[in-house]
Amino acid sequence: MSGDYEQFIYKIKIKSGIDLALYKEAQMKRRLTSLYEKKGYNSFEEYFSTINRDQELFNEFLDRITINVSEFYRNNKRWEVLEKNILPKILQRTKRPKLWSAACSSGEEPYTLAMIMSNFMPLTDVRILATDIDENILARAKLGIYPERSLQEAPEDMKKKFFTKDGSFYKVSEEVKRAVSFKKHNLLSDPYGGPYDLIVCRNVLIYFTEEAKDLIYHKFSQCLNPGGILFVGSTEQIFNAGQYGFEAEDTFFYKKCL
Numbered sequence: 001m002s003g004d005y006e007q008f009i010y011k012i013k014i015k016s017g018i019d020l021a022l023y024k025e026a027q028m029k030r031r032l033t034s035l036y037e038k039k040g041y042n043s044f045e046e047y048f049s050t051i052n053r054d055q056e057l058f059n060e061f062l063d064r065i066t067i068n069v070s071e072f073y074r075n076n077k078r079w080e081v082l083e084k085n086i087l088p089k090i091l092q093r094t095k096r097p098k099l100w101s102a103a104c105s106s107g108e109e110p111y112t113l114a115m116i117m118s119n120f121m122p123l124t125d126v127r128i129l130a131t132d133i134d135e136n137i138l139a140r141a142k143l144g145i146y147p148e149r150s151l152q153e154a155p156e157d158m159k160k161k162f163f164t165k166d167g168s169f170y171k172v173s174e175e176v177k178r179a180v181s182f183k184k185h186n187l188l189s190d191p192y193g194g195p196y197d198l199i200v201c202r203n204v205l206i207y208f209t210e211e212a213k214d215l216i217y218h219k220f221s222q223c224l225n226p227g228g229i230l231f232v233g234s235t236e237q238i239f240n241a242g243q244y245g246f247e248a249e250d251t252f253f254y255k256k257c258l
């Protein structure tokens with residue numbers, strides 16, 4: 001690791017508590033170098049002294065490190081598996097499952113979960129905790145207004161039921177919004193709470209080092225009820241699930257052993 005980047009990581013950790021050393025280095029360094037070069041800076045040192053003084057530039061930095069792309073019903077075949085095979089089993093064990101969407105970005109994922117839960121129980125009984133490290137994105141999630149492309153995988157009946165169209169944007173219904181509580185949370189440093197019956201954590205672990213992933217899988221396992229499920233992204237298979245006390249329940253679904 002170059003000394004310049006190493007120093008930058010150290011200062012960012014002191015300033016914000018965010019540990020960039022736990023994100024894959026080559027990828028993160030490339031993203032940040034291209035950002036500061038575009039702005040006319042020549043080193044991480046120079047870049048840090050600017051973002052340290054200017055909140056707006058610091059927010060831009062945060063925006064760069066958190067890759068916020070999301071969609072309703074992302075990889076919708078997986079959500080079908082959740083609805084048909086996974087949730088019925090969870091609901092056999094508990095009528096009020098505790099649900100967590102971790103690294104929820106702009107809210108498409110927890111809102112999708114709420115819509116699916118509405119097929120099993122009244123939405124007024126559904127409670128989903130949705131967390132992300134990025135406060136700006138959480139503010140957008142709470143707004144619940146999305147461009148059409150965010151809904152391209154959403155089933156037509158769900159679109160009709162839970163969205164109102166406003167120009168070229170779609171607004172999520174208030175009853176869906178009320179089922180979800182958004183909170184700031186860093187998967188790498190904050191306590192996990194629980195116990196949960198389902199954790200959805202998709203398309204974020206790919207950015208972390210093996211060491212960080214290992215820590216997170218352990219923590220997920222510890223905060224799930226026995227029989228609880230971890231639902232990961234479609235490129236995030238856990239190859240050594242047993243070492244965390246998980247067994248594969250279906251592709252991309254891991255059950256905490258009883």
Ligand SMILES: C[S@@+](CC[C@H](N)C(=O)[O-])C[C@H]1O[C@@H](n2cnc3c(N)ncnc32)[C@H](O)[C@@H]1O
Pocket residue numbers: 065066067068069070071074102103104105106109131132133134137185186187188201202203204233
């Ligand atoms: C690509 S989005 C995934 C959104 C959603 N889970 C999905 O699959 O569509 C990754 C999210 O992870 C969040 N993130 C990055 N590092 C994080 C951390 N240490 N703790 C919590 N969230 C983090 C980012 O802010 C971003 O919103």
